[in-house]
Amino acid sequence: MITNIHKLKNLLKTKGLKPTYQRLKVLQYLDKHMDEHPTVEAIYESLSKEIPTISMTTIYNTVNAFLEKGLASAITITGTEVRYDYITSHHHHFLCKKCGRIIDIDIQCPIMAGRKKRTHGHKIEEVHGYFKGVCKDCLEKVHVKAKH
Amino acid sequence: MITNIHKLKNLLKTKGLKPTYQRLKVLQYLDKHMDEHPTVEAIYESLSKEIPTISMTTIYNTVNAFLEKGLASAITITGTEVRYDYITSHHHHFLCKKCGRIIDIDIQCPIMAGRKKRTHGHKIEEVHGYFKGVCKDCLEKVHVKAKH
C-alpha cells in the first residue's frame, strides 16, 4: 500500500506526533517496505542516503514513538533481531526456517473474531501470532532438487 | 509439573544432550518454575546459591541447547527481555499490561488442530501465539476500587 505523503502527515498529526521530516520519512519507509519488516539498521541504511545527517538514535526514537501510538508493531519472531511492521490490518507472521523471510499471513484469529474478548477471566486487548516452518518457495526448491 | 530427577536425566539423554549436573539443574529449575517463565538472570541467581561456581555462560549455553533440542522455548513477548519456557504441552501466553505477569493460556489454535498444517502453500511446523491485556486479578482490583 503506497500512501501519499499528505495522508501520512495527517496520520502523524492524528496520533499526536509532530510530523517532522524524519518521522515522515521513516513512516513512508515502513509503508513502502511493509512486506520486508525492516530492522532499525535497514531503515537507517536506506534513509541516510537521502538524509545524510540522520542518526540511529532518531530511528530508534521514531519507531518507539510509533510503537507507543500504535502506528507500528515490533516483531521479535527470530529472537535475535527486532523488526518493525507498519500496522494497517490485523495479521500474523510466518518465519521460514530455510530462507529466513518473514511473510504476512492474513488468518483471522477466532478469538478476536468473537465478541467477548475474554479468556479465563482475562481481558484480551491484543492478539499476536506467528508461525514457523518452510515457505512455499523453499518447499518447491527442495522438490526440484529431489527430482535429479 | 514436578518431575523427578531421573526422568529429567533421561529426557536430556533422549534429546542427545549429556546429562551434566548444570544442565540437570537448569532443566529442573525450568520444570519447577514453569509458570514464572524465568529469565537467564533469574535462573543464574537461583542456581548460584546451590552451585556457587556456575557461570552465566553456562546458563546461556544450556538454555540455547534446550532451545535447539526443543526442550524449551524463548518468550520475547515484552520486547525488553527474553524469558524461557519449559515445553510440555502446546499453549499460548498472556501478558498482563498492568502487573507484567505472563500467564499460560491453554487455547488450542484451530490451525494446529486441523490436519493439513498448510497455509498459503507454506508448511507450518510451529504455532506461537500470545495475547496482551489485563489479567483477571488486576481487573478485580480495579473493580473493588471503583466501588468506593
Next chain:
DNA sequence: TCCATCATGAAAATGATTACAAATATTCAT
C-alpha cells in the same frame, strides 16, 4: 590408561539500544 570429545567457567569482545547535552527545527501567539 590414554586419547578424543565435549562441557564448563572466566574474561574479554561484541553489538544493539539508551542517556545525555548541545544544536536545530517546529509551533503558535502575536
Next chain:
DNA sequence: ATGAATATTTGTAATCATTTTCATGATGGA
C-alpha cells in the same frame, strides 16, 4: 512574518545483555 517556547534531532559516550574465546576439567570409548 517574527520570535519565544517547546519539542526534536544529532553525535558521542555509556550501558547492558549476550556471544566468543580459550584454558581447564570431566567423560566415555578404544
